[in-house]
Amino acid sequence: MSETDHSDTPEGGDPIVAGEYVLGVLEASERSAVAQRIEREPAFASEVAFWDERLGGFADEVKSVAPPEAAWSRIEAAIAAPSAAPSAAPALGALWQNLFFWRIVGLGSSGFATACLIALAYLGTVAAPERAPLLATLGQQGGQPGFVAAIGSGGSLVIVPASLLTANQKSMELWLIPTGTQARPRSLGLIAPSQPVRITVPPNLVPFVTPDASLAVSLEEPGGSRTGAPSNDIIAVGKLTNL
Amino acid sequence: MDAIAANRSQLAAALARVAAGDRAALRIVYQDTSAKLFGVCLRILNDRGEAEDVLQDVYVTVWRKAGSFDPARASPITWLVAIARNRAIDRLRSSAVSRRSEPIESAEDVRDDAPAALDLVVAAEQRERLKTCLGELEERHSAVIRSAFLDGVTYEQLAQRMDVPLGTMKSWIRRGLMKLRTCLER
8 A cells, every 4th residue: 555545445445444434534425325335234334343343442541421410311201202103192082081080189389380480490591592482381180280391492391390299100201292183192201200301302293392282291101101102191281382 | 250241241131121122221221331422422522512412312322223232243332332433423524513623642641541440341351452453553553543533533634633645644544454453353
């Protein structure tokens, strides 16, 4: 090999192309071409795996940095959102009927006011440059507010419990119910019964965040719904409205 | 079984459970590896917000693709590091943000930068093998290979950093890789 090398296809062939990909020295267009080969060509994928494994030792030199606490809840929310849409989702009508199963939990109005303030204050810190947020009060049976949620136009959502709720070792899962006839509930992830939770609405669901869409909270088995649809145990629901 | 080997089999078992759809197992994987992977992303992106976004993306990818992890071919941590680096590099290439261009670290800096025991991710023999093989390269070749891996920079950026023509940089890295591969295969 000469002192300088201007070729796009290196002398060493695939093993070297794989090494260049793993090192990360390729430009965006070259990288995506190589990434496609990894998907299609098992022999080439093996070359990449060779370098990933052998050069992995370099990562020992990188200092570990603890990610912020909120990072995990974002991941949990993202994996709770079913990407492969299951077909077993109930119609919106069935969901509303289930509101009769809301559990009755006492609350004071001061809790509601506090929750509103927290939701707005929190969203204000993350969504300042965005358009006005949408707000929802998720009522329980009898109309008492169970949660207050605010969503910025970029999809940053915060949901705050407005009363004392118990999950009885179940998980609470938050659902977005779009407007329209195709209104299948979409999971936004698990939430906590006792503290504010920040969730980033997945980009594919952001278009469904509109005035008159609804948010609902269901009780699910620990870890959340495995079917992609909420259980019959809906504990709170409310429409999104403009502030 | 030493600590790293024990950790490795524990992580491999957790990944197998993740592949079966076990959210609690993903939590275990996250607890064991997120600080290392966040460090890797942060090093490449040099921006906490971007690194947090990529970190989320990484574990969502792990959730979806844990079934493709093959313990016969890769160790769990190098598999995870590869996902994190690829996501971080893809993000870096797609963003218009121009990167800082810093001079490459000297060999002295590298030796001073000994990692803490807890930060070690690969088995001692594997680490030694890489070190030995890098030692067989010309120093400038091994230095740019290391720098490329850690910082996720392009040929072009490496050439600028080292103040050499692009063709020269390609030649250095490719020669280095060819020699390295022969050595690592032994």
